[in-house]
Amino acid sequence: MVTTIAPTSTSRKQTATGTRGRKPVNPGRVAAWAAMIIIILITLFPFYWMLRTSFSTSKALFLEPGRLGPVDFTLGAYKRVLGLASTTEAQAEGGSGASVDFFLYLRNSTIFAVVATAGQVFFSALAAYAFARLKWPGRDVVFFAFLTALMVPPIFTALPNFILIKNLGLLGTFPGLIAPYFFMTPFAIFFLRQFFLGINREVEEAARLDGAGHWMVFFRIVLPMSWAPITTLSILTLINMWNEYLWPLLVGTNESTRVLNVALGVFRSQTPQTGPDWAGLMAAVLIAALPLLIVFMFFAKRIVNSIGFSGSK
């Protein structure tokens, strides 16, 4: 019992060679692992279920809903969701036959998320540099004002912002969709300022002595030195933008600006008479989830380790 309390893996290894080490069975530990495995299963099962259902035939699903593997295996769901199946083909497999094109929504989501993230991170980095490194009157007041914006719930600003975008004639356009996210978020500025404050000033001072301006210092020194937190912030922002729902629902109203999340909601409400097209819906859901899951595969370690309170000290 006592050995399990040793908190780090290294100290456990040391005791393992000692007399107490490597207890074969410890009921508490076994129970803890069992609980952990159950949690992991609950976490993963819905992902498996998306996959399993997307490879099934919707009509057959109603006959064998409890089957763990795909029911009547087919790629039909993907074909009709990507607009590659004819109306009759789609209806034969339990689709609604309405034309859907998730390639288009995939493109829209990508434009929205990537452009919004790029603008937001870049402009926030510029501002963060001014808050962390430049001396100007009112700096702390302005910074505090930016931070208070964190308190305002998005729905509260969404109503007037919608009116603004509507009056500008930008409803159903990418500029209208992207604008509120493009210039800053309080969080991004806060996150980057916190990091810039921690960068050693020596290199910057040396560059300044050599006559480099702030502009040069920012692009040649600060940005390259901070690529790690900037990457982290970009990925986190990309995740948030990709998953954004309310604003795109209000503003991305036509086909050419409809993002995946909104399209999924529309697709789900187009229920064919025979019952919901579950296979098609799950295929669509996987298409919407996959890009982020792929990004996550490459950056998992960085993202996982970035979650915490180090940014706020």
Place this chain on the structure above:
Amino acid sequence: MSTTTPPVDSMTVAGASTVGKGSDRPPGRSDLSMALVFIAPALFGFLVFYLYPTIRGIYFSLTRYNILGRPHFIGLGNYTKLFGDALFWNSMKVTLEYVALNILFQTVLAVGIGVLMQRLTKNTAVRAVILLPFLISNVIAALVWFLMLDFQVGIVNEILADIGLDRITFFGGDATAIPTIAAVNVWRHMGYTALLIFAGLQTIPDYVYEAASVDGSTEWRSFWRITLPLLRPILALVLVITVTGSFQIFDTVNVTTRGGPGNASRVIQYYIVQKGFTEGQFGYASAISFVLFVILAIVALVQLRLLNAGESDLA
């Protein structure tokens, strides 16, 4: 003094005093013009998409504003109307019920998972798996569970039927809609919350546990006597984030129950969107969202008070 200051600071000071005109200009001059260039885009975004709509939103809340017409000032009319609006009070009740269930289960599970991870494995792969649901959107999480909890073809109801229990109308029942939506969002957010807690647990030094174990404390006692008390400030911070997020539940409701059955899941944000965008009552919708704004501000302030109260535990 000079011997104890970190080298970075002394360097900066020395550089400034000896060079003078190079890096740091005389104290009177600031970098204002440069700073304005650097913050110009962010400032524009802040003024146009945060500050202006906040002020405008408060003004809208004092008007009768049909989305097609012009705002018409009516003073506190919307707020007095709000008091008599049974649907508004219902939405408050439903939202509070959701927040209570969501936060209770999410926090308990997240603390459990966080402690399990700390005790069992620091493996990054395990943490990555735990985080997976957070990567998919609320909409996707809602749709997958909508399938899994479907009355006829849902695997959960299949299992219930197999072991001889009654099928449950999860999303479709008056009493079950809100708990179901809460459960779906617990599934999506518990891993992320657990990682926050896990990060907090890393700040508790090992020697505290070692000392406790030397004194014969069991795991169970250590958890209640050491982990939880020392975790309190972090828990408060986590709760500020999760509670304010929880109050703004919308996505899940919009793609599954659409407020139903009846008004059983007509949460406050859904009601705001319905009033503003479906019924075109922009002034009234603004008034409700201002109330939400105030509630969230109070909740955050109260919680931060609690946070400060707990800060000295590990000094």
